[in-house]
Every structure is written in structure tokens, then in C-alpha cells.
Amino acid sequence: MSVPTPILYWSVLETEDWRLHLAATEEGLCFVGAHGQPYTELTDWASARYPRQALARDDSRLQPYAAELAAFLLGKQEHFALPLACRGTSFQESVWQALRAIPYGETRSYSDIARAIGRPAAVRAVGAAIGANPVLIAIPCHRVVGKNGTLTGYRGGLDMKSRLLAMESGRPLTATAAAPASVEIR
Incomplete structure (x- = not known):
């Protein structure tokens, strides 16, 4: 029996002035990419930090994170309540x-x-x-x-x-x- 490959889900949040790449694990948001940076920033980061996880676009799964970031960018929210799943030392x-x-x-x-x-x-x-x-x-x-x-x-x-x-x-x-x-x- 093979173990399923864990998935790193991603999406793109776009407004007239912002373009952000987002990624999340099952545990929470783990990446927000820079305004105007190419998709390769996300793929390079994912291959270094999550080398055993497949990247899969899933706009609906990332929608709550996109909505929270959008509310922040629109000045309607000051804090982030959704979970973050950041890996570091x-x-x-x-x-x-x-x-x-x-x-x-x-x-x-x-x-x-x-x-x-x-x-x-x-x-x-x-x-x-x-x-x-x-x-x-x-x-x-x-x-x-x-x-x-x-x-x-x-x-x-x-x-x-x-x-x-x-x-x-x-x-x-x-x-x-x-x-x-x-x-x-x-």
C-alpha cells in the first residue's frame, strides 16, 4: 500500500494593484509571494521547503486565506485570524x-x-x-x-x-x- 503524496495547495489573489501567490498545507497558510513576482518564486520556495509535497492549484481551498488578505489590503481588517503553518528554525x-x-x-x-x-x-x-x-x-x-x-x-x-x-x-x-x-x- 503506497502512502499518498502530501499536497501543498496554491492560488493567486489578484486585485487591480496586487498579485499575490498563496500556498497552504492542511495546517494553514504557509506562503504569500511578493507582488509582481513570477510563479517561479512559489515553485522554488516549495521545492526547497516542501520537497516531498506536490503542488496543486486549489482556489476554493485557498479562498478563506485570499479573502482575509483581500480584507487587509482593502483596509477592512487589521489582524489575521486564520492559521499559519510556517516552517523555520x-x-x-x-x-x-x-x-x-x-x-x-x-x-x-x-x-x-x-x-x-x-x-x-x-x-x-x-x-x-x-x-x-x-x-x-x-x-x-x-x-x-x-x-x-x-x-x-x-x-x-x-x-x-x-x-x-x-x-x-x-x-x-x-x-x-x-x-x-x-x-x-x-
């Missing part, structure tokens, strides 16, 4: 948990996160763990800025980071960073 997971504790509309520095996890000298390692965050937006790494408040690297690009921070702070968005008008799974 214990250090990475502690950093990701600290990111989830950053209140909506606020930012923290890499040093702040290092202190929050009890490792004040591990600022570079914190940066690497933030860069390895597989679930953009739901684990709000966009809320981490340089010590002097400058925008620093972001897997989704600095434009996306800037748009998310402006949206959360209530600042008006520029024409290129307008709030999404419609949402659909494609």
Missing part, C-alpha cells in the same frame, strides 16, 4: 512571532526585534530571519525599518513595503499605490 520562528506582535500601523527596527526576542546582539541574524519570512503581510515584516526609520529591503520590493506602511498609517496613497478596487482569485 526555532530562531526564525521566534523572530516571526515578534513580527506578529508589532501593532498595526506601527514599525520597529531590527534592533527592537532583536531585543524583543532576548538576543540584542543578533541584529544581523534577525535581518536574515525576517528575509526568510515565507508569509508576507500576514507575518508583517513590512513593519520593520532601519534604526533611523528608513525603509530597508523587502522581498516584495520597497514599493510594496511603502504602500503597506502608508495604508496602515492612514497616509494618503499615491496614484501608483492606490487601494485595490476589486478582488478575485485567478
Whole structure:
């Protein structure tokens, strides 16, 4: 008797201004891909993190996650309630948990996160763990800025980071960073 291959389900959330690849296991959301990045970002990530799992598109299974992300992008929701299933080292997971504790509309520095996890000298390692965050937006790494408040690297690009921070702070968005008008799974 053969054991069925576990499946990693995926979908695409599109609005007029956002295109996000999503993936989930039976346990929860495990990947949100960057705005404008190709499908290969998802496949490369999946083959590295879930090498024994088949990728299968399933828009209906991902619909609750897409709806929650869409509500966030439309400014109708500030927190994510659906389960996340992120795999990382214990250090990475502690950093990701600290990111989830950053209140909506606020930012923290890499040093702040290092202190929050009890490792004040591990600022570079914190940066690497933030860069390895597989679930953009739901684990709000966009809320981490340089010590002097400058925008620093972001897997989704600095434009996306800037748009998310402006949206959360209530600042008006520029024409290129307008709030999404419609949402659909494609």
C-alpha cells in the first residue's frame, strides 16, 4: 500500500494593484509571494521547503486565506485570524512571532526585534530571519525599518513595503499605490 503524496495547495489573489501567490498545507497558510513576482518564486520556495509535497492549484481551498488578505489590503481588517503553518528554525520562528506582535500601523527596527526576542546582539541574524519570512503581510515584516526609520529591503520590493506602511498609517496613497478596487482569485 503506497502512502499518498502530501499536497501543498496554491492560488493567486489578484486585485487591480496586487498579485499575490498563496500556498497552504492542511495546517494553514504557509506562503504569500511578493507582488509582481513570477510563479517561479512559489515553485522554488516549495521545492526547497516542501520537497516531498506536490503542488496543486486549489482556489476554493485557498479562498478563506485570499479573502482575509483581500480584507487587509482593502483596509477592512487589521489582524489575521486564520492559521499559519510556517516552517523555520526555532530562531526564525521566534523572530516571526515578534513580527506578529508589532501593532498595526506601527514599525520597529531590527534592533527592537532583536531585543524583543532576548538576543540584542543578533541584529544581523534577525535581518536574515525576517528575509526568510515565507508569509508576507500576514507575518508583517513590512513593519520593520532601519534604526533611523528608513525603509530597508523587502522581498516584495520597497514599493510594496511603502504602500503597506502608508495604508496602515492612514497616509494618503499615491496614484501608483492606490487601494485595490476589486478582488478575485485567478
